[in-house]
Amino acid sequence: MSRLGRFRNLLEAIAACDWHDAEMVMSAVLEEARADAPLMPFGEIDDDAEFWAAMATYEELRAWFLACGRRLAHRDLGRRGKIRLAQLLLADLSDEDRKAALAAARTGSRRRQVTQPKRRQAEGPRR
Incomplete structure (x- = not known):
């Protein structure tokens, strides 16, 4: 099944659920996805970075940004x-x-x- 097909199935399943149940399940799934730090990139490193940034909380983004900025300041960009x-x-x-x-x-x-x-x-x- 294509990515679009899986996406449509997921949307249909969410729409078929009671909203409170769907919210509880989606929150648990997203929380689990956020539980770990990024692993080795599976594809393009820019795509993986964008994925992890989208999953991060504001506090995580801020901490990563500052830590990366300090490291980049010492590199020849x-x-x-x-x-x-x-x-x-x-x-x-x-x-x-x-x-x-x-x-x-x-x-x-x-x-x-x-x-x-x-x-x-x-x-x-x-x-």
Whole structure:
């Protein structure tokens, strides 16, 4: 059976269940899928990274992002890699925060100079 066929069967099974029962089962399945850290990649590493990021809670994403950022800071990403990373990091900042972040980078200041964003609730079931 194709992936699309399995997907349709799953949707039909969920629709046929009482909502509370479906919610309990889906939450348990998703929680089990989140229980472990990523294993060796089975396919393309970018696809696996996207999968694990989609399954992670906000706290996990934040911790992984900061840990990866510290490791990447000591690697040679090359000019294009550094520009791409900077673009991703600065894209959602307000003009004021972007200017503050760039000024802090120029001066080497580690003092918090940008406004703290409102914390959004993590997507998906909570642990």
